[in-house]
Amino acid sequence: MFCYQCEQTAKGLGCDKLGVCGKKPEVSDLQDLLVYALCGLSQVAHAAREKGVVDPEVNHFTMAAMFSTLTNVNFDPERFPALIEKTVAMRKALAAKAGLAVTGGPADYEPAKSLDGLTAQGHEHGLKSIPAVDPDVLSLKHTLIFGLKGVAAYADHAAILGHTDDAVAEFTHKALAAVFDPSLDLGAMVALVLECGQANLKAMELLDAANTGTYGHPVPTEVPLGAKAGKAILVSGHDLKDLHDLLKQTEGKGIFIYTHGEMLPCHGYPELKKFKHFYGHYGTAWQNQQKEFAVFPGAILMTTNCIQKPGAVYQDNIFTTGLVGWPGVTHVKNGDFGPVIAKALAMPGFAEDTDKGSVMVGxxxxxxxxxxxxxxxxxxxxxxxxxxxxxxxxxxxxxxxxxxxxxxxxxxxxxxxxxxxxxxxxxxxxxxxxxxxxxxxxxxxxxxxxxxxxxxxxxxxxxxxxxxxxxxxxxxxxxxxxxxxxxxxxxxxxxxxxxxxxxxxxxxxxxxxxxxxxxxxxxxxxxxxxxxxxxxx
CATH class of the missing domain: 3.40.50.2030 (Rossmann fold)
Structure with a gap:
């Protein structure tokens, strides 16, 4: 493996044996292979657009698949083969629909039939395989890939709430297609990287409109840092819809809902504040979860990125949803949080009210x-x-x-x-x-x-x-x-x-x-x- 997409990368150079985040070489290679396959899909999608053929399903899938390769999202190797195979199937279907014969590089990729075979292909098509004679051009191509992963995260969040803009997908496909273009010089890459910044502004604007249009504009709100006596569920990550769905499904069940990490600002949204059992905030940032989750007396739900290797003491109490995955952790799908609720009801919850002060959000x-x-x-x-x-x-x-x-x-x-x-x-x-x-x-x-x-x-x-x-x-x-x-x-x-x-x-x-x-x-x-x-x- 070779990965240096996060700030904590080993020795400040790159993780080549095991990811500092906990990512194993197998997962790293599969993620690299998925990005490679997405570059092939993007070659076709970019060419299809020039013929007036645009597929919204391809747009959405591209964002979700890219997001799944972002740091601390999906560590489960069993989840990647299906994504890789779907990427290739979509590439072929779109090419046929548009009457295209795009060839060269990732547009010709065919997935191996086994997990080991896919892992070997990922090792072959990792970051270092990207064509660039100039190391500065390669640096900018890597920067572009990492920036696109961020764009994909925000665009996927917005799409979940029904807000999309083809301009974001159009740039993503153009940029991913360019990654394996050996002819691009430094000036072209600088322009693409800055254009990625503009695409991200659009993606963040979409998400802002999605969140505020669905849940209202945040208002200044005091959030307790203590606990209420009773059953409890802790929600971490970023996704407002998952939190809203969970709040609806836990109404009247005697369970208090707490936020963790970047879910803290959710307390300021009027449509979420309406739920009386949406109580307070527990813990601090993502990197402290192994210590904090170990003593949380309820169920834990991970939405979007932030997950770390679960400790043995709470592995049976933690659940993933959406794009998040960890081997051996129960994954809940389609917004059905019944297993999370059942676990919370079976656990002791907080024995008494505690007052640890409060913070302001909104x-x-x-x-x-x-x-x-x-x-x-x-x-x-x-x-x-x-x-x-x-x-x-x-x-x-x-x-x-x-x-x-x-x-x-x-x-x-x-x-x-x-x-x-x-x-x-x-x-x-x-x-x-x-x-x-x-x-x-x-x-x-x-x-x-x-x-x-x-x-x-x-x-x-x-x-x-x-x-x-x-x-x-x-x-x-x-x-x-x-x-x-x-x-x-x-x-x-x-x-x-x-x-x-x-x-x-x-x-x-x-x-x-x-x-x-x-x-x-x-x-x-x-x-x-x-x-x-x-x-x-």
Whole structure:
């Protein structure tokens, strides 16, 4: 295997024996093979579009299949052969429908008949097999693949709620078809990578419309961190529909529902808040689940990515759904959470009420822009000196305490905007307020970067300046491919002076990194004191 798509990749170079995430070589090779097969499907889909033939089923499947290769989604090798075979079948059917004879590279791929055979094919068609004489071109092709995985995640979430846009699928197919084009030079690849950022902006916009159109715009909401006596189910991941379906299916059953990780912002959605048994939040970020899940006295449901190897003490209590998979863990399909509910009812639940304080969520763009006048007045009056977007992924690698210290040391006349699971480094800090405006504003999940962008654009318009001229600094942490896609979105919008950590992506060559530094003034984080001094003077 060779995988370096996440921030924690072994030795900062690449996992070649076992994934730091727990991914075994067999799974890594099967995921690489699925991406290879999807490149073949995309060659045909791209050519078919030029003849006016578009298949919505191919569009949706491409997104879901790409999403299944993202970090911490599907670790079950038995799930990949069917995806690979379906990819090839769709490629052939679409070619026949469009009257095409696309050949060359992945468009000619035929899957092996056994799991071992597929694994061997995956080893042959991994990241290092992608044609590129120039290492910088190869670096950008890898960056494009990883960005596309993030785009696919957001597009799949939106599609589940009925929101799609062929433009996102069109770019995805064009980009995946380009991966195995040996003729593309550095300029062409830079353009594709930035276009990927624009496609991700569209995907996040779709998901924002899907979530708010279905469940309402988030409102500021206080969320308990303690527990209620009674049976319990913990929901982790990102998917709002799975949570809503579970809430409906558990009504009147005496079970309290808790969020974990990036599900925390769900408490701010009006249509979810209506459920009286939707109680509070348990635990912190994804990388702490083995410790936190081991003592949770109820059933656990994993939606979308974030799963780690389950500990033996709770393996019988954890369930996966959707694209998530782990060998030996019960998988529930089609939104039927009966097995999860039955397990929760059979478990002891919490013995007593506990009070561990609370946190505030629900400061998405509507909530913030609703008090934009007060915010603008506070800036003009000198009460708010600076805004920091301290956001991104959390992880277990040393160095992430930087973000805790940064927030703690940020002066009292500054405001912290945050989103994604990186906030769990400081989400329960009591930072007070400035004239009634909380100093810590939780915008939401990682995909709610769209909200942050809209806030920045609105403030720039109010102050009659560009986003880069605002008293706003972005201090970001990254871990997986959705963070890569968001970074590409920010770059495609021309946003500069981003501080990124805790380490820079291993898939960026020195020349590509130099280009990003010179063009966008991207900086690696240093220390909180040094970075605050550099930003604030």
């Amino acid at each position: 400061f998405a763009r509507n909530a913030i822009l609703g008090v934009a006048g007060a915010v603008i007045d506070a800036v003009k009056a000198g009460k708010i000196r600076h805004f920091f977007l301290v956001a991104g992924c959390d992880g277990a690698k040393p160095g992430r305490n930087y973000y805790t210290e940064f927030v703690e040391k940020a002066p009292a006349d500054t405001v912290i905007l945050t989103l994604a699971c990186g906030k769990f480094r400081f989400f329960d800090q009591k930072l007070g307020d400035i004239g009634g405006i909380p100093r810590l504003l939780d915008i939401g999940q990682c995909n709610d970067a769209y909200s942050a962008i809209q806030v920045a654009v609105a403030l720039a318009k109010a102050f009659e300046c560009g986003v880069n001229d605002l008293p706003l600094s972005m201090v970001l942490s990254w871990y997986e491919q959705k963070a890569v896609a968001i970074l590409l979105t920010l770059l495609s919008l021309g946003i500069k002076n981003i501080r990124l950590g805790p380490s820079l992506p291993a898939f960026l060559t020195p020349n590509v990194l130099k280009f990003l530094v010179e063009t966008y003034d991207i900086k690696p984080i240093t220390t909180p004191d040094e970075d605050l001094k550099a930003i604030l003077g």
